[in-house]
Amino acid sequence: MALSVDRVVGGLLFDRDDTLIIDVPYNADPHRVVPVPGARRAVERARAAGLPVGVVTNQSVIARGGATRAEVDATNARVDELVGPFDVWCVCPHGPEDDCPCRKPRPGLVLEASERLGVPVAVLVVIGDIGADVGAAAAAGAQAILVPTPRTRREEIDAAETVADTIEEAVALALQRVATTRP
Template identity: 65%
Template sequence: MTSRTAPLAVLFDRDNTLVADVPYNGDPELVRPMPGALEAVAAVRAAGLPIGVVSNQSGIARGIVTREQVDAVNARVDELFGGFDTWQVCPHGPDDGCLCRKPAPGMVLQAAEALGVDPARTVVIGDIGADVGAAHAAGARAVLVPTSVTRQQEVWAADAVASDLRDAVRMALAGDAA
Protein backbone atom coordinates (compact mmCIF):
# COMPACT_ATOMS: atom_id res chain seq x y z
CA MET A 1 0.00 0.00 0.00
CA THR A 2 1.37 3.41 -0.93
CA SER A 3 0.80 6.62 0.95
CA ARG A 4 -1.96 8.78 -0.45
CA THR A 5 -3.24 12.26 0.11
CA ALA A 6 -4.23 12.94 3.71
CA PRO A 7 -7.98 12.95 4.34
CA LEU A 8 -10.16 15.99 4.90
CA ALA A 9 -12.60 14.07 7.17
CA VAL A 10 -12.86 10.79 9.06
CA LEU A 11 -16.08 8.85 9.56
CA PHE A 12 -16.51 6.11 12.13
CA ASP A 13 -18.91 3.20 12.43
CA ARG A 14 -20.59 3.26 15.85
CA ASP A 15 -21.09 -0.29 17.14
CA ASN A 16 -17.96 -2.38 17.73
CA THR A 17 -15.84 0.50 16.43
CA LEU A 18 -16.48 3.49 18.71
CA VAL A 19 -18.52 1.71 21.38
CA ALA A 20 -18.98 -1.88 22.48
CA ASP A 21 -21.86 -3.46 20.59
CA VAL A 22 -25.01 -3.99 22.62
CA PRO A 23 -27.43 -5.46 20.06
CA TYR A 24 -30.27 -3.03 19.33
CA ASN A 25 -29.19 -0.77 22.18
CA GLY A 26 -31.79 1.75 23.27
CA ASP A 27 -30.26 2.49 26.68
CA PRO A 28 -27.64 5.25 26.94
CA GLU A 29 -26.42 3.78 30.26
CA LEU A 30 -25.09 0.73 28.36
CA VAL A 31 -22.73 2.79 26.16
CA ARG A 32 -19.08 1.83 26.72
CA PRO A 33 -16.23 3.12 24.53
CA MET A 34 -14.12 0.52 22.76
CA PRO A 35 -10.50 0.30 23.95
CA GLY A 36 -8.53 3.24 22.57
CA ALA A 37 -11.58 4.83 20.97
CA LEU A 38 -11.55 8.04 23.01
CA GLU A 39 -7.88 8.59 22.21
CA ALA A 40 -8.37 7.74 18.53
CA VAL A 41 -11.18 10.26 18.08
CA ALA A 42 -9.19 12.85 20.04
CA ALA A 43 -6.26 12.33 17.64
CA VAL A 44 -8.48 13.06 14.62
CA ARG A 45 -9.88 16.12 16.35
CA ALA A 46 -6.35 17.29 17.27
CA ALA A 47 -5.41 16.99 13.58
CA GLY A 48 -8.14 19.54 12.87
CA LEU A 49 -10.33 17.23 10.79
CA PRO A 50 -14.11 17.03 10.98
CA ILE A 51 -15.42 13.73 12.26
CA GLY A 52 -18.68 11.90 11.81
CA VAL A 53 -20.51 8.69 12.48
CA VAL A 54 -22.24 6.44 9.94
CA SER A 55 -24.36 3.74 11.58
CA ASN A 56 -26.86 1.11 10.46
CA GLN A 57 -29.63 0.89 13.06
CA SER A 58 -32.03 -1.74 11.72
CA GLY A 59 -33.56 -2.16 15.18
CA ILE A 60 -35.72 0.85 14.31
CA ALA A 61 -37.21 -0.88 11.24
CA ARG A 62 -37.57 -4.13 13.20
CA GLY A 63 -39.56 -2.34 15.94
CA ILE A 64 -37.02 -3.30 18.62
CA VAL A 65 -35.93 0.27 19.41
CA THR A 66 -37.42 3.65 18.58
CA ARG A 67 -35.63 6.44 16.76
CA GLU A 68 -35.78 8.41 20.01
CA GLN A 69 -33.94 5.61 21.85
CA VAL A 70 -31.25 5.45 19.14
CA ASP A 71 -30.93 9.24 19.28
CA ALA A 72 -30.53 9.05 23.09
CA VAL A 73 -27.75 6.45 22.72
CA ASN A 74 -26.08 8.63 20.07
CA ALA A 75 -26.32 11.65 22.39
CA ARG A 76 -24.49 9.62 25.05
CA VAL A 77 -21.79 8.72 22.52
CA ASP A 78 -21.51 12.43 21.65
CA GLU A 79 -21.18 13.27 25.35
CA LEU A 80 -18.43 10.70 25.95
CA PHE A 81 -16.43 11.57 22.82
CA GLY A 82 -16.83 15.35 22.85
CA GLY A 83 -19.30 15.51 19.97
CA PHE A 84 -19.24 14.62 16.30
CA ASP A 85 -19.70 17.00 13.40
CA THR A 86 -22.29 14.82 11.67
CA TRP A 87 -24.36 11.76 12.47
CA GLN A 88 -25.80 9.65 9.67
CA VAL A 89 -28.13 6.86 10.80
CA CYS A 90 -29.86 4.33 8.57
CA PRO A 91 -33.13 3.26 10.24
CA HIS A 92 -33.94 0.69 7.56
CA GLY A 93 -33.87 -3.08 7.61
CA PRO A 94 -31.65 -5.25 5.42
CA ASP A 95 -34.44 -5.95 2.92
CA ASP A 96 -35.78 -2.39 2.61
CA GLY A 97 -33.72 -1.55 -0.48
CA CYS A 98 -32.63 1.88 0.74
CA LEU A 99 -29.55 3.69 -0.53
CA CYS A 100 -28.26 4.54 2.94
CA ARG A 101 -27.77 1.16 4.61
CA LYS A 102 -24.13 0.09 4.49
CA PRO A 103 -22.67 -1.25 2.24
CA ALA A 104 -24.66 1.23 0.11
CA PRO A 105 -22.93 4.62 -0.21
CA GLY A 106 -25.74 6.88 1.01
CA MET A 107 -24.61 7.66 4.54
CA VAL A 108 -20.99 8.22 3.51
CA LEU A 109 -22.08 10.58 0.74
CA GLN A 110 -24.48 12.42 3.08
CA ALA A 111 -21.77 12.76 5.73
CA ALA A 112 -19.25 14.10 3.23
CA GLU A 113 -21.82 16.61 1.99
CA ALA A 114 -22.71 17.68 5.53
CA LEU A 115 -19.00 18.19 6.27
CA GLY A 116 -18.38 19.99 2.98
CA VAL A 117 -15.68 17.57 1.82
CA ASP A 118 -15.13 15.44 -1.25
CA PRO A 119 -15.95 11.78 -0.50
CA ALA A 120 -12.64 10.86 -2.17
CA ARG A 121 -10.86 12.77 0.62
CA THR A 122 -12.83 10.96 3.34
CA VAL A 123 -11.83 7.86 5.31
CA VAL A 124 -14.34 5.46 6.86
CA ILE A 125 -13.18 3.35 9.81
CA GLY A 126 -15.25 0.32 10.74
CA ASP A 127 -15.21 -3.29 11.86
CA ILE A 128 -16.98 -5.19 9.07
CA GLY A 129 -17.00 -5.48 5.31
CA ALA A 130 -20.16 -3.39 4.99
CA ASP A 131 -18.23 -0.39 6.36
CA VAL A 132 -15.47 -0.89 3.79
CA GLY A 133 -18.05 -1.51 1.06
CA ALA A 134 -19.93 1.70 1.83
CA ALA A 135 -16.70 3.69 1.74
CA HIS A 136 -15.64 2.28 -1.61
CA ALA A 137 -19.15 2.63 -3.11
CA ALA A 138 -19.02 6.33 -2.19
CA GLY A 139 -15.53 6.79 -3.62
CA ALA A 140 -14.04 7.13 -0.12
CA ARG A 141 -11.19 5.22 1.47
CA ALA A 142 -11.51 2.74 4.34
CA VAL A 143 -9.64 1.10 7.18
CA LEU A 144 -10.98 -2.14 8.66
CA VAL A 145 -10.46 -2.78 12.38
CA PRO A 146 -11.33 -6.46 12.86
CA THR A 147 -13.25 -7.54 15.95
CA SER A 148 -14.72 -10.85 17.03
CA VAL A 149 -17.61 -10.39 14.56
CA THR A 150 -15.46 -9.62 11.53
CA ARG A 151 -15.42 -12.52 9.08
CA GLN A 152 -12.04 -13.70 7.86
CA GLN A 153 -13.14 -13.08 4.25
CA GLU A 154 -13.76 -9.43 5.13
CA VAL A 155 -10.22 -9.13 6.48
CA TRP A 156 -8.76 -10.75 3.38
CA ALA A 157 -10.81 -8.50 1.09
CA ALA A 158 -9.86 -5.25 2.85
CA ASP A 159 -6.97 -3.25 1.40
CA ALA A 160 -6.21 -1.52 4.71
CA VAL A 161 -6.46 -3.43 7.99
CA ALA A 162 -5.47 -2.00 11.37
CA SER A 163 -4.66 -3.83 14.58
CA ASP A 164 -6.80 -1.45 16.65
CA LEU A 165 -8.63 1.86 16.39
CA ARG A 166 -5.59 3.96 17.26
CA ASP A 167 -3.65 2.24 14.46
CA ALA A 168 -6.58 2.84 12.09
CA VAL A 169 -6.53 6.56 12.86
CA ARG A 170 -2.76 6.68 12.44
CA MET A 171 -3.16 5.02 9.02
CA ALA A 172 -6.00 7.37 8.04
CA LEU A 173 -4.13 10.53 9.04
CA ALA A 174 -0.99 9.35 7.22
CA GLY A 175 -2.98 8.84 4.04
CA ASP A 176 -2.53 5.05 4.21
CA ALA A 177 -6.22 4.13 3.99
CA ALA A 178 -7.27 2.28 0.87
Protein backbone atom coordinates in the same frame (compact mmCIF):
# COMPACT_ATOMS: atom_id res chain seq x y z
CA MET B 1 -1.29 -2.38 4.35
CA ALA B 2 -1.64 1.35 3.92
CA LEU B 3 -3.97 3.97 2.55
CA SER B 4 -3.53 5.04 -1.04
CA VAL B 5 -0.44 7.18 -1.33
CA ASP B 6 -2.00 9.43 -3.94
CA ARG B 7 -4.93 10.59 -1.80
CA VAL B 8 -5.02 13.04 1.06
CA VAL B 9 -7.18 12.55 4.13
CA GLY B 10 -9.62 15.36 4.86
CA GLY B 11 -12.03 13.76 7.33
CA LEU B 12 -12.85 10.58 9.22
CA LEU B 13 -16.13 8.71 9.45
CA PHE B 14 -16.58 6.00 12.07
CA ASP B 15 -18.98 3.11 12.33
CA ARG B 16 -20.67 3.07 15.76
CA ASP B 17 -21.08 -0.51 17.05
CA ASP B 18 -17.87 -2.46 17.67
CA THR B 19 -15.85 0.45 16.28
CA LEU B 20 -16.55 3.30 18.73
CA ILE B 21 -18.52 1.39 21.36
CA ILE B 22 -18.75 -2.21 22.46
CA ASP B 23 -21.58 -3.78 20.49
CA VAL B 24 -24.75 -4.55 22.39
CA PRO B 25 -27.06 -5.93 19.68
CA TYR B 26 -29.88 -3.52 18.83
CA ASN B 27 -28.88 -1.20 21.66
CA ALA B 28 -31.03 1.86 22.16
CA ASP B 29 -30.24 2.35 25.84
CA PRO B 30 -27.76 5.14 26.62
CA HIS B 31 -26.88 3.45 29.93
CA ARG B 32 -25.46 0.44 28.06
CA VAL B 33 -22.94 2.50 26.03
CA VAL B 34 -19.34 1.49 26.76
CA PRO B 35 -16.57 2.91 24.57
CA VAL B 36 -14.13 0.60 22.80
CA PRO B 37 -10.70 0.96 24.45
CA GLY B 38 -8.84 3.85 22.84
CA ALA B 39 -11.86 5.27 21.00
CA ARG B 40 -11.95 8.58 22.85
CA ARG B 41 -8.19 9.11 22.42
CA ALA B 42 -8.42 8.25 18.72
CA VAL B 43 -11.24 10.73 18.09
CA GLU B 44 -9.47 13.41 20.14
CA ARG B 45 -6.33 12.88 18.08
CA ALA B 46 -8.24 13.27 14.81
CA ARG B 47 -9.94 16.44 16.05
CA ALA B 48 -6.60 17.84 17.28
CA ALA B 49 -5.24 17.32 13.76
CA GLY B 50 -8.06 19.51 12.45
CA LEU B 51 -10.05 16.70 10.81
CA PRO B 52 -13.82 16.77 10.80
CA VAL B 53 -15.23 13.57 12.28
CA GLY B 54 -18.58 11.87 11.87
CA VAL B 55 -20.46 8.65 12.49
CA VAL B 56 -22.20 6.52 9.85
CA THR B 57 -24.31 3.78 11.38
CA ASN B 58 -26.97 1.26 10.41
CA GLN B 59 -29.64 1.09 13.11
CA SER B 60 -32.17 -1.47 11.95
CA VAL B 61 -33.54 -1.67 15.50
CA ILE B 62 -35.79 1.22 14.42
CA ALA B 63 -37.23 -0.66 11.43
CA ARG B 64 -37.61 -3.79 13.54
CA GLY B 65 -39.72 -1.88 16.09
CA GLY B 66 -37.25 -2.49 18.92
CA ALA B 67 -36.61 1.22 19.48
CA THR B 68 -37.77 4.62 18.36
CA ARG B 69 -35.60 7.11 16.51
CA ALA B 70 -35.63 9.23 19.68
CA GLU B 71 -34.20 6.30 21.69
CA VAL B 72 -31.46 5.70 19.12
CA ASP B 73 -30.70 9.43 19.05
CA ALA B 74 -30.40 9.42 22.87
CA THR B 75 -27.98 6.49 22.65
CA ASN B 76 -25.99 8.33 19.99
CA ALA B 77 -25.92 11.43 22.21
CA ARG B 78 -24.34 9.29 24.94
CA VAL B 79 -21.70 8.06 22.45
CA ASP B 80 -21.08 11.70 21.52
CA GLU B 81 -20.64 12.55 25.20
CA LEU B 82 -18.28 9.66 25.98
CA VAL B 83 -16.27 9.47 22.75
CA GLY B 84 -16.95 12.61 20.69
CA PRO B 85 -17.96 15.20 19.98
CA PHE B 86 -18.73 14.34 16.38
CA ASP B 87 -19.45 16.90 13.70
CA VAL B 88 -22.16 14.82 12.06
CA TRP B 89 -24.25 11.72 12.73
CA CYS B 90 -25.75 9.85 9.77
CA VAL B 91 -28.13 7.05 10.73
CA CYS B 92 -29.87 4.51 8.51
CA PRO B 93 -33.11 3.50 10.28
CA HIS B 94 -33.99 0.83 7.71
CA GLY B 95 -33.83 -2.94 7.79
CA PRO B 96 -31.97 -5.11 5.27
CA GLU B 97 -35.22 -5.87 3.42
CA ASP B 98 -36.07 -2.18 2.89
CA ASP B 99 -33.72 -1.83 -0.11
CA CYS B 100 -32.79 1.73 0.83
CA PRO B 101 -29.82 3.65 -0.61
CA CYS B 102 -28.41 4.54 2.81
CA ARG B 103 -27.92 1.16 4.49
CA LYS B 104 -24.26 0.13 4.43
CA PRO B 105 -22.72 -1.34 2.26
CA ARG B 106 -24.56 1.11 -0.01
CA PRO B 107 -22.99 4.57 -0.25
CA GLY B 108 -25.83 6.76 1.06
CA LEU B 109 -24.58 7.41 4.59
CA VAL B 110 -21.04 8.22 3.42
CA LEU B 111 -22.35 10.56 0.71
CA GLU B 112 -24.68 12.27 3.20
CA ALA B 113 -21.81 12.75 5.67
CA SER B 114 -19.62 14.16 2.90
CA GLU B 115 -22.28 16.69 1.96
CA ARG B 116 -23.10 17.68 5.54
CA LEU B 117 -19.42 18.08 6.44
CA GLY B 118 -18.62 19.94 3.23
CA VAL B 119 -15.72 17.53 2.64
CA PRO B 120 -15.25 15.82 -0.74
CA VAL B 121 -15.97 12.12 -0.45
CA ALA B 122 -12.64 11.28 -2.10
CA VAL B 123 -10.74 12.59 0.94
CA LEU B 124 -12.87 10.82 3.56
CA VAL B 125 -11.78 7.65 5.34
CA VAL B 126 -14.37 5.31 6.83
CA ILE B 127 -13.20 3.32 9.85
CA GLY B 128 -15.29 0.26 10.68
CA ASP B 129 -15.27 -3.35 11.80
CA ILE B 130 -17.05 -5.24 9.01
CA GLY B 131 -17.16 -5.55 5.25
CA ALA B 132 -20.30 -3.41 5.00
CA ASP B 133 -18.30 -0.43 6.30
CA VAL B 134 -15.54 -1.02 3.76
CA GLY B 135 -18.14 -1.58 1.03
CA ALA B 136 -19.97 1.66 1.78
CA ALA B 137 -16.70 3.59 1.59
CA ALA B 138 -15.77 1.98 -1.74
CA ALA B 139 -19.24 2.49 -3.21
CA ALA B 140 -19.10 6.19 -2.31
CA GLY B 141 -15.53 6.72 -3.53
CA ALA B 142 -13.95 7.07 -0.07
CA GLN B 143 -11.15 5.03 1.46
CA ALA B 144 -11.64 2.58 4.33
CA ILE B 145 -9.74 1.10 7.23
CA LEU B 146 -11.03 -2.15 8.69
CA VAL B 147 -10.52 -2.71 12.42
CA PRO B 148 -11.50 -6.36 12.87
CA THR B 149 -13.19 -7.78 15.94
CA PRO B 150 -13.81 -11.44 16.73
CA ARG B 151 -17.08 -11.08 14.76
CA THR B 152 -15.38 -9.86 11.58
CA ARG B 153 -15.37 -12.61 8.98
CA ARG B 154 -12.01 -13.78 7.62
CA GLU B 155 -13.05 -13.02 4.03
CA GLU B 156 -13.83 -9.41 5.05
CA ILE B 157 -10.33 -9.04 6.48
CA ASP B 158 -8.74 -10.63 3.42
CA ALA B 159 -10.70 -8.34 1.07
CA ALA B 160 -9.86 -5.09 2.90
CA GLU B 161 -7.08 -2.96 1.42
CA THR B 162 -6.18 -1.42 4.78
CA VAL B 163 -6.47 -3.22 8.12
CA ALA B 164 -5.53 -1.89 11.56
CA ASP B 165 -5.42 -3.74 14.87
CA THR B 166 -7.09 -0.94 16.88
CA ILE B 167 -9.07 2.24 16.36
CA GLU B 168 -6.03 4.20 17.53
CA GLU B 169 -3.86 2.53 14.89
CA ALA B 170 -6.50 3.26 12.23
CA VAL B 171 -6.54 6.96 13.10
CA ALA B 172 -2.73 7.04 13.18
CA LEU B 173 -2.66 5.58 9.65
CA ALA B 174 -5.09 8.24 8.44
CA LEU B 175 -3.13 11.01 10.14
CA GLN B 176 0.02 9.98 8.27
CA ARG B 177 -1.73 10.99 5.06
CA VAL B 178 -2.76 14.32 6.61
CA ALA B 179 0.71 15.14 7.90
CA THR B 180 2.45 14.25 4.63
CA THR B 181 0.05 16.13 2.38
CA ARG B 182 -0.46 19.44 4.17
CA PRO B 183 1.82 22.38 3.32
